[in-house]
Amino acid sequence: MSTTIMPETQASTGRRVAVAPVTLWRVVCSEWIKLRSLRSTRITLLVSFVLMAGLGVLAAAIAAGGYSRLPAASRASFDAVNTTLTGYQFAQLAVGVLGVVVISNEYSSGMIRATLAAVPGAVSDTCR
């Protein structure tokens, strides 16, 4: 991460803290710090991972157990990828919940003000 001192902020008082321009990457970093810091979002992320991977493993295990007894036609149309992705619909729900929790917490706590004040371009550029 660069620590460029911008000439335009070197006004009368002289800068003592290195400040860099706001970029998309820095905003993503900031959001990631918030995301990983919160217990609720960590749990939701974990749940979505467990649903996705866990249900995939479970479905694969069941399918593998019954595979040898399948008739030839069914074996031909067997879709291994689809079987391992069984959990995606549940995981999708968890990710949806994550999104709602993250943004509604920003608004209900009022933290959105600090977030948007730090990144005013997020408002003006998308809404202008």
Added chain:
Amino acid sequence: MIEVHDLVKRYGGKTAVNGLTFTVQPGVVTGFLGPNGAGKSTTMRLIVGLDRPTAGRVSVNGKSYDRWAAPLAEVGVLLEAKAIHPGLSAYQYLHALAATHGIGTRRVREVLDMTGLASVADKRAGGFSLGMGQRLGIAAALLADPEALILDEPVNGLDIEGVRWVRHLLKNLAREGRTILVSSHLMSEMAQTADHLIVIGRGELIADTSVTEFIQRATVSNVRVRSPEGSRLRDLIAGPDVTVSSDEIGVLTVTGMTSDQVGTIAAEGGIILYELVPQASLEEAFLQLTQDTVEYRAPETSAELADAGRNPA
């Protein structure tokens, strides 16, 4: 420098800010006063682009706030204490804010030290008192070492030590040549902190003046007199333009006469005075100036209360 020019903000049919024009100069602490609902917070929100003005312009150090590449280095803002996710720690919150401007964690530790929050840096903000929330809000405002600071009621909820700390902090920052705009309902606090005042009422500018001038403009001033012969003094100074009231035993509040006049009359009458204090307070001046623009006023007497009950407006 913060420049507000012909600023108008309407929410539906309600005008929150109506043609406001003022400039906040660097190098001094500017107090932002007005009754509840006068439009102080709205104006502050407009300055940092959290709301779009219906008409007019706001510029920060010569440019619209949202046009700066690193806005936090231009204006640090505290709009509401404790507007933080309760599950985040003070450190995590500041770290997230710092990340948007590529500010290192060393500076995060620094502002936590400056605001006296170092010992609770890793505690969840949900458990913070209002005073700690204010300190954290001030820490966030100071994070990028900004040219200008906008603080909405920063001393609200702080203890005396905290109030003093804010007062010194603001004065020092102003001395460094920064622009400081601070709102408060505590007039006495403003009298001690601010050098300049911007007073608004119902979204309009009422005064843009130095604190000294503001107090001088107050037309009515009181004289507080403490004397063991209160009733005799009351008779001597009584006149058509003079009102004398007494809220505590042995203390008179004289309106309509200067302290010099009261002192002379007392000396002529041979009355002992323990105290003779002219009182032209910022609070009085403020109340006089804004009495017509108060948005939400509670009836002052029981008669008014009864009146209000009879004629629901």
